[in-house]
Amino acid sequence: MKKHTINLWLSVVVLVIVSFTSCVKDVNKGTIVDGLQPTVSILEGGLVNFSQLALSYPSTDPSDTFYFHANYAATNVAPKDITVTLAYDAAALASYNATSSVKYTKCPDSIYSFKATTVTIKAGQSYSSLIPMVFFPSKIDPTQNYMLPISITDAQGNNISGNFGTIYFHFIGNPIAGAYNEEWIRFNNAAGSGSPSYDRFYSNVFSANNPTEVSVQSGGNGLVFIIDFTNNGGVLSNFTATIDPASYGNAGLGSLISGPTIVADPINKIYTINFSYTNTSGAGRNVTEIFKK
Incomplete structure (x- = not known):
């Protein structure tokens, strides 16, 4: 899973570099707009990456860690340190369930640990260091559909991406899993x-x-x-x-x-x-x- 995460991150980094070479992409409207305010996003997030975030760890594992990043999307790198705040997003879970035939419940607190509720994009950089999300597979009921949407809640005045502001961690339940x-x-x-x-x-x-x-x-x-x-x-x-x-x-x-x-x-x-x-x-x-x- 760690290798998968890094490969996903690298593919998104390439996309970001191409998209922001000369201007900023308005991720909410899908258009290219010169002079748009810098936008902060989660590189591995968004519904476009939903299927790749269906987590499947060996049930015998005591713990496994998934790493992700926050990204500063602009024509230039971050001019100063930017603190990005992250939190569980109940509204994102409700919104997904409202339009999906597969319904999810929130991950029980006992099966995950998320302590990095803030992360810094350093001045001169365009993305943060690794953000760890720890899961405890041996405690997961494989027959249940669980989801843990994590969203950016604050980016120190910078725009928060509408399409990539949330990462949708989830486990697909199955009666024979x-x-x-x-x-x-x-x-x-x-x-x-x-x-x-x-x-x-x-x-x-x-x-x-x-x-x-x-x-x-x-x-x-x-x-x-x-x-x-x-x-x-x-x-x-x-x-x-x-x-x-x-x-x-x-x-x-x-x-x-x-x-x-x-x-x-x-x-x-x-x-x-x-x-x-x-x-x-x-x-x-x-x-x-x-x-x-």
Whole structure:
């Protein structure tokens, strides 16, 4: 996540540099206006970055930290030290819920720590130092939708961005998300006959992509499975499993022969995936993945 945060920040920095080379971008109207008052924003914020702020940490982690920045957008760098004040924004949460089919509740105080309520953009700089937001994954209920919008509340007289003044930290709840025990069984033939060549056990996590989809990376071969289902008032059905093609190289998967199929038992929280394939050397393989809560 830290690497992801830095990559997101760098991409926004490039955009900011391009946008403000000769004038200031009015982020509220989307137009370029010469002489506009300097604007302070959160580089990683805004609804445009919402999907990238769906946090998914291993539930066994005692704590994880997400870093973000405050940005001074103008034709020049900050002429003096600028203190930026940040706080939880209940109005931003209510506004999001009013227009979204997925509803969120505020993150319980027990699952996060945010102590850097002020940060300084130093004179001669255009962005602040790293701002830490600490989460406690082991205390998070993965079945609940949580959000923690953090907004700039004061920028010492400078404009506060209308589009990038808030960063939307959130956790997507999903009824099958959370920690699982994984059994990985592989046969060195496509039929799955005889004794397995491997039968190994791992700890794993179903990470929510949305309320009816999770992804999980096999501990045995690195393939990423995407599990979709229907939730009809708490009754789960129509389970399907696919393999993310981008992860084929992790297992040396050349092409699928059959599957993946999934047998789902949401009552007992057991999910069994089976598939067969040829590897990049042309040899057949048959794999069964059993995930149990």
